[in-house]
């Protein structure tokens with residue numbers, strides 16, 4: 001049983017749906033979001049009672065587009081969280097869409113406890129942004145960062161997307177250097193995945209997507225360039241200045257407890273994984289769906305191998321009171337000659353090349 005808990009709040013509204021996105025969200029309306037905030041507050045109260053032995057140490061508003069809620073509703077939600085949960089919160093993040101983020105009052109939000117902002121920038125190249133259905137420009141982002149800092153929040157993360165249609169090394173480099181120019185503390189750089197059920201999936205053959213070799217080159221360039229600029233990779237898709245790794249997201253890869261509130265939000269608490277289904281009905285009626293047991297040795301190993309630190313004997317022993325299985329070391333050593341793993345006497349981790357093939361490399365280490 002862990003005594004700390006991370007809280008994820010899903011805000012399932014967007015101004016319009018981006019053509020590549022498969023996250024659950026619906027079109028924003030004032031009425032729906034007012035009702036949603038009332039239900040969310042009731043659930044915050046209810047779950048704070050359920051987990052009253054735990055202390056909240058991270059809060060994350062994700063979506064959807066949390067910034068669409070506006071300052072007052074976000075402040076009320078933060079007030080409710082602080083009122084009902086035991087809190088010793090080190091990090092409170094909100095995802096901001098550059099389109100709606102400009103309207104927020106960051107000093108009010110900072111007073112209510114917000115101390116980290118994650119901006120969904122994706123790219124600074126006009127043709128790539130047009131393909132992604134995004135309207136902002138580099139100037140929008142510069143202004144937004146300025147506004148956030150003037151409000152007293154210095155911990156800023158930016159999302160970059162890799163392998164966008166039409167992207168090449170030069171255009172990726174431009175987006176990377178723009179992040180450096182902004183001097184943000186953290187960069188999440190996700191590879192675009194073409195998900196079934198999205199408009200991108202339907203027209204996938206018409207998109208000018210990079211081939212496998214180009215994908216590899218883009219990812220390796222990204223990792224190398226960010227490292228050169230002082231952003232250390234700490235997870236397959238995440239990079240930060242020293243000390244600015246996302247405390248909340250690290251819970252996912254460390255198999256630490258987190259509670260997800262909202263439609264489609266997932267939780268891992270006290271060894272149980274459960275979630276609210278898409279749509280408002282289950283959430284409004286507090287119906288959770290059991291997913292699986294969670295946090296066992298295999299799952300922990302699988303998730304830790306996404307981190308550049310990898311699987312470490314001391315952490316594994318502390319958690320499970322036994323050593324990392326010797327066969328993991330044997331198999332991981334076999335992959336060293338292909339430059340896919342780093343292995344020492346007490347740790348196993350993936351190289352950048354290994355991260356490119358992470359699913360198969362991790363499966364090979366764990367199951368042979």
Ligand code: SF4
Nearest residue numbers: 014017018021063064
């Ligand atoms: S704003 Fe974010 S959550 Fe909403 S549709 Fe676009 S990518 Fe998906």
